[in-house]
Amino acid sequence: MTPAPFDFRKPPPDELVRQVTAWVGQACRRSASGWAKALAYPAELKPGAVEATLAxxxxxxxxxxxxxxxxxxxxPADGSVLVVLQRPVLLALLAGIVGETPAELPPDRELTDVEASLIEYLARELFLDPLEKAWPANDPPRLAPGGAAPPRAAWGAATGEPILLISTTVTTPVGDAPVQIFVPRKGRWERLAGPGAARQRAEAAGSADQQIAALVEEMPVVLSVVLGTADLSMHDLTGLGSGDVVIxxxxxxxxxxxxVAGKRKFRVWPGAVGTRAGVLIDTRVKD
Structure with a gap:
């Protein structure tokens, strides 16, 4: 047997690292449909290594x-999760959110006010929702994102805090780029390796009701917005042509x-987000 050197700065993965690695792999697989709907160009999130280190x-x-x-x-016992990526990559993803396909990675610059207003939507659709839906226990985290900031300012916690550093890769038409996720080793994250985690995963996987509910939540639903209606005679309808105005x-x-499914569910205001039409929800219509 040939002895191999052991690096005490990087111990072998423990149970928590193994569980988080499996969780992130499942989240990346589940992210495919959300990324396809949110972005104007093909892109995907690929899992990488999970490393125990200090913030x-x-x-x-x-x-x-x-x-x-x-x-x-x-x-508060869970601390905060931090998603870190390079600003040009963030700008490319924001361009995809508003319907644009950049020919190359944008140059580094500060975000505009419109781009900054889309950060929470981007974080939830591309990263946080897949992580929540792939959670392997029956108490999925409900992560509320903030805005973009320098990583040290956004982290907020003690820099000496032990974390799990999750490495992923974003693949886009303009190239591949790393995205890192800081997960603190405390709260619900630490409990993934506890003795109750396996039992919770078995209960979640074995519950038919939960499986059906998960499938229903993933079903696509079409929201249609009606601009308005008008009563016309057949004579008026057949006489309509380019340039005519209908009140x-x-x-x-x-x-x-x-x-939704032909039934009025919301009252909305029309508008635009970049080059795409959009609506602002005003009220929910009760059944």
């Missing part, structure tokens, strides 16, 4: 153009109807 070491190794997006659960019942001072 200070991970922060010190980040490039100068890195930005962080912190997300916290309602339980609708809908008043411009009132929100539009948002329909």
């Amino acid at each position: 200070s070491a991970a922060l010190a190794a980040l490039p100068d153009d890195a930005v962080g997006i912190a997300a916290a659960t309602p339980d 609708l019942r809908q008043k411009v001072s009132q929100p539009l109807d948002g329909l």
